[in-house]
Amino acid sequence: MDGTHLFELVIAMFLAIIALHYLAHRLGLPPSVALLAGGAMLAFVPGIPAITVDPELVLVIFLPPLLFDGAWSIAVDRLKRHMFGIASLAVGAVLFTTVVVAVVAHLLMPSLPWAACAALGAIVSPPDAVAARAILEHVRLPRRLQILLEGESLLNDASGLVLFRFAVAATATGAFSTVSAVGTFVVLAAGGAALGGVLGFAWVKLVLRLRDDYLMIAATTLLCWIAYLLGEQLHVSGVIATVTAGLIASWHQHTVMSAGTRMRGTSFWTVLVFLMEAMVFILIGLSLRDIVERGGGFVALIETMTFPALAILVALIAARFVWVFGSDLVVKLANSLGRARSAPMGVGAATVLCWAGVRGVVTLALALSLPDDFPERDFILVISFAVIMGTVLLQGTTLGVVISWAGLGEAEVERAPMTMSQAEAAMAQVQFARVKDLAYDHEGTLIHPQLLARYERRATAIIDYAERTEDYAPMLHAHFDVVLEAVAVGRSELIRLHRVGQIDDETLRELERDLDLEELSAISAKA
Incomplete structure (x- = not known):
């Protein structure tokens, strides 16, 4: 495929994103589900070339900005407060799930080496940051639960990548050292955090000198890729480096950026992240064609892979339930002994936390990056794709129902x-x-x-x-409703004056900008 046709395909994908998002909104579906299903259907449209996903390129393009954006928007104080729970999910749950899936895979296919089973476990064990963001954007959760899910999605890719690389190496060499794996993980994490810290503070110094909105936004955009790529080049965790740099930049952006820079930067990042998140799910759906061809067609896949895929999916979900409820039980026991620092989540919150573990692009990229001569590579690839489809379609569409059942839709368990x-x-x-x-x-x-x-x-x-907030709230809402009406009338008059030639374009834009700021202020005050 030449460059022109590739560009045309990208534009077509953007148009499909708009159409699928609109369709999801009309049907009341999570956008991730519509995009994944739409991409899968587009993969088999006659005339559309087969899409071959380069796993390394996908990770480099999509993962750094989405991780950075998550780190930028996360509540740092709550992140620190719940770091033990986040680490339990990002490291402990990933390791436990890897072991459970490896055992089930070995039972299903005894000929598959244990190291290859562990590789499959490492591929499907970390919930995906992109998928989690896409799901969480459309639900309302208690702050503690929200921060646990956001923090886990930021950090679990690092542990999953380390486990995956060790499993692949063990498959090739036939040797595995737990001590070496733990030591390597600590070095990668610490090195990534140190690198991210250096780059984050370097960004602060640079932005203070730039003093230009567009240069500041450009430097911030490039920071995520620089942190990730430099981390990988230095053989430390690019994921941790990106997240650390994002946390530092987020902490200092209030003092080094002007109001105009933040408004322009927020607008730019919102559109960028929207397109990237959507593109990820489209690409996952488009890759179905290659998966089906590798498996010998739909009929052959359904006949041979339905039971193994369901077994792995059930094991995956069950492992998360066991880990989360087990951890909550430990907290409850520690509470009874007076040794816990936080209260247990309870059945409802723990169930929602378990059900929100959706897999996505990292799982697909890791599966595709397996060497061609890896044992049962096609089996692992099909299982990985089935896990992505299963978690997005099953958990993604029912998470709202689970939240309602748990009674958490409007709960706020933490107060500043x-x-x-x-x-x-x-x-x-x-x-x-x-x-x-x-x-x-x-x-x-x-x-x-x-x-x-x-x-x-x-x-x-x-x-x-x-x-007297409760007494004044209705009057305040009515007040800003009037303000919004006044803004709308003022904007209509400006447009009328411009259309009849009474004011020029520059006057229209300057006065409309003032009205836009007034409108945003009124909307924010109402909220």
Whole structure:
């Protein structure tokens, strides 16, 4: 396929993404499910060339920005608070699931070497960051549960990759050392964290010197790929390096970026991540054609692979349930002895945590990266794809139902010491105090009376609202509904004046930008 046809195919995929997202919205389906199914159907449309996925290229293109975006948006304070639980999922659950799947695979196919069974376990064990983001964006969970899932999806790829590489090496050499594997994992993780820290702080210094919105956004975009690629070149964890750099950049972006940079950067990243996440699921679906051809066709695959695929899928889900509920039981026992720092999640939250373990692009990329002479490579490839399809279609479509059953849809189990209204009141008091200092000249003459009165009224109103939120909420919503109506009318008038030639394009854009900011502020205040 030449470059022109490849570009045409990419454009066609983007159009398919828009159509499938719209269809998912109309049908009430998770977009990931529609994209995966749509890609699978597109794979067999006559005239569309077979898509061969380069696993290394897929990981390099898609994984760094999606991991970086997850690290950028995650709540760092809660990440630190729940690091033990996240590590339990990202390392312990991945290792346990690898062992369980390896045992089941060996029972299904005794001729398959144990190391190859472990490779299959390592391929399917880590829930995918892209799939998890796609699912979590459309559900509402308690903050503790949300941070556990987000943190796990950021870090478990590192443990899965290490296990996979050791399993492949053991298959080739026939030797495996647990001590060596643990030591290598520690070195890779520590090295990746150190590299990410250096690059993160280097980004802070660079952004402070750039002083240009577009250069700052470009430097931030490149940081994720630099961290990942440099990590892989230095033989440390590129995943950990990318996540660490993203966490540091996120922590400092409030002080090194202007409001305009953040608004433009957020808009850019939102579109970029949307297209990349969608493209991942389309590519997974398109790869079905190659999987089917390798397996001898649909009929042969269904006859020979249905039972093994279901067995592995059940083992995968069961292993996560055993690990999560077992960990929760340990926390409960520690609580009864007065030695636990956190409360157990309970049956409902633990069930949701188990059911959200969706697999995706990392599983497919690892399976495709197996050497051509690897034992039962096609069997492992088909099982891996079946696991992706099974978890996305089964768990992805029913997660909302499970959340409703667990009664977690609107639950908020964690509260910060200060509410948003109280924080806004504290901010308003400081702002008023500063304006009051600057409202008088050196001789004590009031030179900004209207500005002072405005900030005084604002501080008084916000403090009063913070103390009586429930009483004022309906009036506040009505107030901002009027503001939004006024913005809409103002925008219509601007457009009318522009269309009849009374104002030029520059005036239209400048005044419309002011209206856009006012509209965003009103929408944010209502929320």
